[in-house]
Amino acid sequence: MLDLIREFSPGLAILLTNPQFAFIQLLNSISQGMNLFIIAAGLSLIFGVLKVINFAHGVFYMFGAYVVHTVFMDWGAPFWVGAIASALALGVIAAIIERTLFRQIYEAEHLMQLLLTFAIVLIMGDLAKVIWGTEQYSVSYPASLKGATDLGITFYPSYRLMLCIIGPLILIALYWFAERTRWGRMTKAATQDREMLAALGINVPLIYTSVFILGSALAGFGGALAAPFSSPVPGMDATLIVECFVIVIVGGLGSLWGTFVGALLYGLVFNFGSVIYPNGQDVFAYLLLLVVLLIRPWGLYGKPEAGGH
Amino acid sequence: MxxxxxxxxxxxxxxxxxxxxxxxxxxxxxxxxxxxxxxxxxxxxxxxxxxxxxxxxxxxxxxxxxxxxxxxxxxxxxxxxxxxxxxxxxxxxxxxxxxxxxxxxxxxxxxxxxxxxxxxxxxxxxxxxxxxxxxxxxxxxxxNTDFEGDAMAQLIKKIGGKKVCDIQLDYAYGHDLADGLKAALKRHAPDVEVVLDLRPKLRATDYNVFITQIMGAGCDVVTSGLWGSHFVDFAQQASPFGLFNNIKAYISGGEVASHEIAGKMGDDYPPNVISNTYELWYHAVSPNxxxxxxxxxxxxxxxxxxxxxxxxxxxxxxxxxxxxxxxxxxxxxxxxxxxxxxxxxxxxxxxxxxxxxxxNTGQFWGPMVKKDGFSYKVMDPVTYIPAEIK
Incomplete structure (x- = not known):
């Protein structure tokens, strides 16, 4: 039987016979998924409230990676200062973009929104080249997370373990924000009936701005976290934005839990798929997307009727 | 009119x-x-x-x-x-x-x-x-990929490699370099075995799934043509696993010995790398x-x-x-x-x-090492491997 499996897929045979290898692949899946979750959560949040599909989210991520390079590698500040600086920088950029550009298009057609966000992709892509040039950079790991940690059955890179922990922490923080704070309740209300909320004297535009800032800051933070293993380079946003869209569509646009589950599924499908059938690395993620779209077009945790306004 | x-x-x-x-x-x-x-x-x-x-x-x-x-x-x-x-x-x-x-x-x-x-x-x-x-x-x-593969095979023979893991980008260059290397191994070192063939996608960002397969394959040499930021990402992800310390050499085409890569990576540039480049600013072959x-x-x-x-x-x-x-x-x-x-x-x-x-354009090949006066790794000694298939 095992010989038959080995014939079909040597990788699957190793997975079945070597639990240590399988465990490492599981950690690979989770750590990759969690980094993507942090970024995709921002994309999903922005869509959930603003109803705008922000193509520029990927380029925000790229800026995050560049900013951590500047602050951590060039200025010599600690890595985490750099990561927070990335989040703050993207928050500021997001505030400017929301106030000057996005505000004009909330009532416009989706096509107009797509065109605007795409224009931002091109403009910020060129801006990054003006600021940082076109060469690729290399960002070191923070000193304390440079090596590997002994998990008993195997060693695993400490930095990737940190991603496995920080992802769920961000999930909990976002959940708490959305469910337990006044800001969260107002945000929820704004997605349901913004006119009524405005009539009650709530500053709806301010809620929109704050959501866009938070979502974009997550992209910047995620880019900073990715920088040590995904070197800042022009065009690094192209692959990432597609991965994020797969995740939020699988999970259900606008759903926090959906994004979390979608990101985990993406990590699992990519890593185990690549081991079992190496020629199909990307195919599995799109297969996942296809199956979900066929069975539940609104995503695993989405709502059947797309909101719209 | x-x-x-x-x-x-x-x-x-x-x-x-x-x-x-x-x-x-x-x-x-x-x-x-x-x-x-x-x-x-x-x-x-x-x-x-x-x-x-x-x-x-x-x-x-x-x-x-x-x-x-x-x-x-x-x-x-x-x-x-x-x-x-x-x-x-x-x-x-x-x-x-x-x-x-x-x-x-x-x-x-x-x-x-x-x-x-x-x-x-x-x-x-x-x-x-x-x-x-x-x-x-x-x-x-x-x-070309045959010259490059031939040089890599010569280097594997020189350092006495026996089991090779090959990781190449999944497009024309990666495929052809893999073929060129395998053909050259038959000529230079027929006893060397390629035990693993991995093909990450061009512009892939997560190499962990490949790195862990290499770690488990027990090879003493890793060959590759991952270039530019692909190499930087691969190296950054593989270093914590100790991949570069556990092999005799990482022999790479794709010019990752060039200063563009080594200069940017500084101390993060991994050990045991032997690679190629067309030009080294610190090494002139003639007054011209x-x-x-x-x-x-x-x-x-x-x-x-x-x-x-x-x-x-x-x-x-x-x-x-x-x-x-x-x-x-x-x-x-x-x-x-x-x-x-x-x-x-x-x-x-x-x-x-x-x-x-x-x-007949050959390339400079050599190990990347730390050297006084440089803040990043440099090729030393530099050897020009001419472009000829014997």
Whole structure:
């Protein structure tokens, strides 16, 4: 039987016979998924409230990676200062973009929104080249997370373990924000009936701005976290934005839990798929997307009727 | 009547204008100058422009000046092909030159074949361009995947490697380098076994799934052609696993020994790497080479220059020599002149083989080590491995 499996897929045979290898692949899946979750959560949040599909989210991520390079590698500040600086920088950029550009298009057609966000992709892509040039950079790991940690059955890179922990922490923080704070309740209300909320004297535009800032800051933070293993380079946003869209569509646009589950599924499908059938690395993620779209077009945790306004 | 006359005058003027322009020789050059490829395209244009300036300063070729028509190849075969076509049909260029990735090289070569215009590939390395997809109009002045694979096999033999894990990007360059390496191993070291073949996608960002397979395969040598940011990402992800410490050597094509990579990675550049490059700013093979490096440094604004200028520079020099020899820009004449032609380049003489239109461009190979006076790893000792398949 095992010989038959080995014939079909040597990788699957190793997975079945070597639990240590399988465990490492599981950690690979989770750590990759969690980094993507942090970024995709921002994309999903922005869509959930603003109803705008922000193509520029990927380029925000790229800026995050560049900013951590500047602050951590060039200025010599600690890595985490750099990561927070990335989040703050993207928050500021997001505030400017929301106030000057996005505000004009909330009532416009989706096509107009797509065109605007795409224009931002091109403009910020060129801006990054003006600021940082076109060469690729290399960002070191923070000193304390440079090596590997002994998990008993195997060693695993400490930095990737940190991603496995920080992802769920961000999930909990976002959940708490959305469910337990006044800001969260107002945000929820704004997605349901913004006119009524405005009539009650709530500053709806301010809620929109704050959501866009938070979502974009997550992209910047995620880019900073990715920088040590995904070197800042022009065009690094192209692959990432597609991965994020797969995740939020699988999970259900606008759903926090959906994004979390979608990101985990993406990590699992990519890593185990690549081991079992190496020629199909990307195919599995799109297969996942296809199956979900066929069975539940609104995503695993989405709502059947797309909101719209 | 007046209008017709005016039209005739305008037409005549245009005719005169184009006759005057016909004096110039138009080189259509395609390097990626935007997006992720700009890091290569920018320096490539520096070398190209230096060669053009030198030739024009010396009075051109038979009194005709060289003019560059540059377009962005965008690291994208479709974009490069349409740009190449436009340069031929709209701009009326006399020759096509450049290309970076293997996929782009093949696309431009196809245009050259259709349009009957000579194309000098200065960087793309896929062997297909000079074998299965060879046609009379394509020439290559860079190295190729067979030469590169052959050098890698020699190095595996030299360090006594026995079990090889090969990880290559999943497109023309990676596939062809893997084939070139395997064929060369049969010649140089038939007892060496390739135990693992991995093919991450071009622009992949997460290599952990491949790294852990390599760790489990028990190989003593890892071979690869992961280039540019692919190598940086792979190395950064593999280092915490201790991959580079557990093998005899990571033998890599794709020029990850170049200063562009080593300089950026600093102390993070992994140990046990043996790789190649066309040019090392800290290593001059002759006084001529030194002069060339100084000129490039001046144009680049730094003495720590990239390795691409020498390639684009060499392409222009080959073409100029062919125009001088054939006495014009007609494709037939250029083809005849280029076949078997030898010129002096900054890194030594190079000859284009008449049979397969491939120049004998070898590369510098060596281990990357820490050395006093450098803040990053440098190649030491530097060995030139010539381009020849024995």
């Amino acid at each position: 007046k209008r017709i006359l005016a039209g005739a005058v305008a037409l005549a003027a245009m005719g005169a204008g184009s006759a005057a322009l016909a004096q110039d020789i138009k080189i259509g050059v395609l390097y990626p100058t935007s997006g992720g490829g700009a890091i290569y395209g920018g320096p490539a244009m520096v070398g190209h422009n230096l060669a053009v300036d030198e030739i024009n300063a010396a009075g051109g070729i038979n009194g005709r000046m060289l003019v560059t028509v540059a377009r962005d190849s965008k690291l994208n075969p479709a974009a490069a092909a349409s740009a190449a076509k436009e340069m031929v049909t709209k701009d009326g260029v006399d020759v096509l030159m450049g290309g970076l990735s293997s996929a782009v090289g093949l696309a431009i070569s196809e245009v050259a074949k259709q349009e009957g215009i000579v194309y000098l590939a200065t960087i793309p390395k896929t062997i297909q361009m000079t074998t299965s997809k060879l046609h009379p109009h394509v020439f290559r002045t860079s190295s 080479h030194k002069v060339f490096q100084e000129k490039i440094a001046e144009k680049s604004g730094t003495k720590e220059t990239a390795m691409w200028p020498v390639l684009s520079y060499t392409g222009v020099k080959f073409y100029a020599e062919a125009v001088a020899k054939s006495g014009g820009t007609k494709s037939e004449g250029i083809i005849k002149a280029l076949e078997g032609m030898t010129i002096d380049t900054p890194v030594g003489p190079r000859t284009i083989n008449a049979a397969d239109h491939q120049a």
